Amino acid sequence: MxxxxxxxxxxxxxxxxxxxxxxxxxxxxxxxxxxxxxxxxxxxxxxxxxxxxxxxxxxxxxxxxxxxxxxxxxxxxxxxxxxxxxxxxxxxxxxxxxxxxxxxxxxxxxxxxxxxxxxxxxxxxxxxxxxxxxxxxxxxxxxxxxxxxxxxxxxxxxxxxxxxxxxxxxxxxxxxxxxxxxxxxxxxEKMHSAAEEHQDAATESVLGALSQKLLTVLTLLCRALRSMSSHFYLPYKKMLLATFLLYLVVVRLDPASPTSLPLIYKLVQLFRQAWTTVFSPIDRPPIQD
Incomplete structure (x- = not known):
């Protein structure tokens, strides 16, 4: 119609x-x-x-x-x-x-x-x-x-x-x-800000716990590598670099991917902390970026 x-x-x-x-x-x-x-x-x-x-x-x-x-x-x-x-x-x-x-x-x-x-x-x-x-x-x-x-x-x-x-x-x-x-x-706005602060605190807590565990593992690894390098007369820095590259391959991490950059940056920070913890200021080898 x-x-x-x-x-x-x-x-x-x-x-x-x-x-x-x-x-x-x-x-x-x-x-x-x-x-x-x-x-x-x-x-x-x-x-x-x-x-x-x-x-x-x-x-x-x-x-x-x-x-x-x-x-x-x-x-x-x-x-x-x-x-x-x-x-x-x-x-x-x-x-x-x-x-x-x-x-x-x-x-x-x-x-x-x-x-x-x-x-x-x-x-x-x-x-x-x-x-x-x-x-x-x-x-x-x-x-x-x-x-x-x-x-x-x-x-x-x-x-x-x-x-x-x-x-x-x-x-x-x-x-x-x-x-x-x-x-x-x-x-x-207040509720949203409070929720964001709570989420950030929870994230920092989880990352802190994971960072502490990873730092402990890296410390033990550095000590083991130092012992191996002394025993087998291998360059310590080359062994440490090879171990780090092996880790990237094992976990299938693409260093060129933007999503992996925060993790790599975090690992570098933890590596520096482990380096400071393992070695004394006198016998500490220099770290080059």
Whole structure:
């Protein structure tokens, strides 16, 4: 069943027909790619240079963009939405309120509110948009779904206090929301910092225990190698180097791999400690990097 024909006064009949087809493709046939194509064709036909005035085509153009946004979201192509609509409106200040609303909700849903940070600020800062009846609701939406999730509390307070669309009661209610969000944000930051400190302490404890065990093993190994070198008249430094290389081969450690660098650095430190422990300052052989 097809949707009822849409009546668009003083606009291109071709664009209205494309809008109707796009709605059918989106809702009935679930052919999202074809719906986007119809919306693009409709927006292109409403270009001022194509013979249609901006005033008469504003509503149908907005509807085409709304359908296109929904179709792109259904295809999980939400990253393209903002650039897609801006190719028809060119600057954020000219976006219709409905399009701004959908973009804010979409990027909030996918947890990418920062995408709308500059766009929303530009739109709300435009003097022409401030006279629109939707301005107050869009400011509140921008506050709740963009500024507060990003921790922009000072900017949120300035925006609320500078908005003439709110009366004193509405301003106080929104400022209370900002205050509660700031307190929650601070509490979560403290909990996160405490968890990181606890994890770091646990990691250092485990590494300390492993380092002590490894240091003991290296100390015993150095003593054994020193005894062997004295008994078999072999160069002590060459035996120690060969043993270390053998260890790398046995544990299948790639010295050139970035992931192995912290371990090698740790082994070098432990080797220096073992060297200091085994030898006295008088008979200690020099270590060359």
């Amino acid at each position: 097809r949707s009822e024909p849409l009546a668009w006064p003083a606009v291109s009949a071709h664009a209205a027909s494309l809008l109707e087809e796009a709605v059918d493709l989106l809702v009935l046939h679930r052919d999202f790619a074809a719906a986007v194509e119809k919306c693009e064709a409709g927006c292109d036909s409403l270009d001022p240079g194509a013979g249609s005035s901006p005033e008469s085509s504003a509503e149908v153009k907005c509807s085409l963009c709304v359908v296109g946004i929904q179709a792109l979201a259904e295809m999980n192509r939400w990253r393209e939405v903002l650039s897609w609509v801006l190719q028809y409106y060119h600057v954020p200040q000219h976006l219709p309120p409905k399009v701004v609303e959908l973009c804010i909700l979409l990027y909030s849903k996918v947890r990418e509110p920062q995408v709308m940070l500059e766009v929303g600020s530009s739109w709300l800062g435009d003097e022409t948009n401030k006279s629109l009846p939707e301005y107050g609701s869009l400011l509140e939406l921008y506050l709740l779904h963009v500024l507060l999730p990003l921790g922009r509390f000072e900017g949120a307070e300035e925006l609320v206090c500078g908005c003439d669309a709110f009366d004193s009661e509405q301003q106080q209610a929104l400022l209370g929301t900002v205050y509660e969000s700031r307190c929650q944000w601070t509490q979560e």
